[in-house]
Amino acid sequence: GEMIVLLMSGGPGSGKGTQCEKIVAKYGYTHLSSGDLLRAEVASGSERGKQLQATMQKGELVPLDTVLEMIKEAMIAKADVSKGYLIDGYPREVKQGEEFEKKIGAPALLLYVDAKAETMVKRLMKRGETSGRADDNEETIKKRLDLYYKATEPVIAYYEKSGIVRKVSRNTDRNMLIQSNITSVLSLTP
């Protein structure tokens, strides 16, 4: 049948990756982090990787077709073993969401991790001490946050229209919320 797709959205440092790990542990979905896919391409040393590195270093968005193609390839590579996909960090703007629906399909849920700006900055500055990422520095973090508020938050409103947004926020028990939402919406056995 149709493969389940969940989207994980939220600002840089909001905890998307951390929440994805919890969901994967509980439901066995295939976690595809768009940022990790891009960083793997950069690490490969390819010409395309060099272009991506320049963009990511500035905290800007890489070309839509590039990141969508990489996600699609990663989904196909896991199709025969996957229980469903948890896509982390994509879409980053409404157009990316529309293209995803055209080329791949409609998501079942958009999970949205809500965190305050100062919390995200503090976390990323701390992570930057050990992550070795070129974009975990104060200047780039600020650009990533600005981009998030300008381009990515509208994605939440876009999916609100189809009623599939579930917010994972600080003042709610995260595991309960995720469990109740996924179980109810996807009628998964707990």
Ligand SMILES: Nc1ccn([C@@H]2O[C@H](COP(=O)(O)OP(=O)(O)OP(=O)(O)O)[C@@H](O)[C@H]2O)c(=O)n1
């Ligand atoms: N659909 C996407 C996903 C990621 N990126 C680029 O990859 C970088 C890292 O993305 P990600 O790993 O998702 O990082 P953030 O969500 O910004 O935060 P965190 O690194 O903490 O996950 C982004 O800043 C952006 O430059 C992008 O252009 N388009």
Ligand SMILES: Nc1nc2c(ncn2[C@@H]2O[C@H](COP(=O)(O)OP(=O)(O)O)[C@@H](O)[C@H]2O)c(=O)[nH]1
């Ligand atoms: N204190 C605290 N730190 C968290 C929490 N969730 C994530 N972090 C930390 O914040 C940083 C960013 O988390 P990550 O999951 O990578 O966020 P992402 O950028 O949205 O993928 C990491 O160093 C995490 O360890 C949380 O609930 N509490």
Ligand SMILES: [Mg+2]
């Ligand atoms: Mg992440």
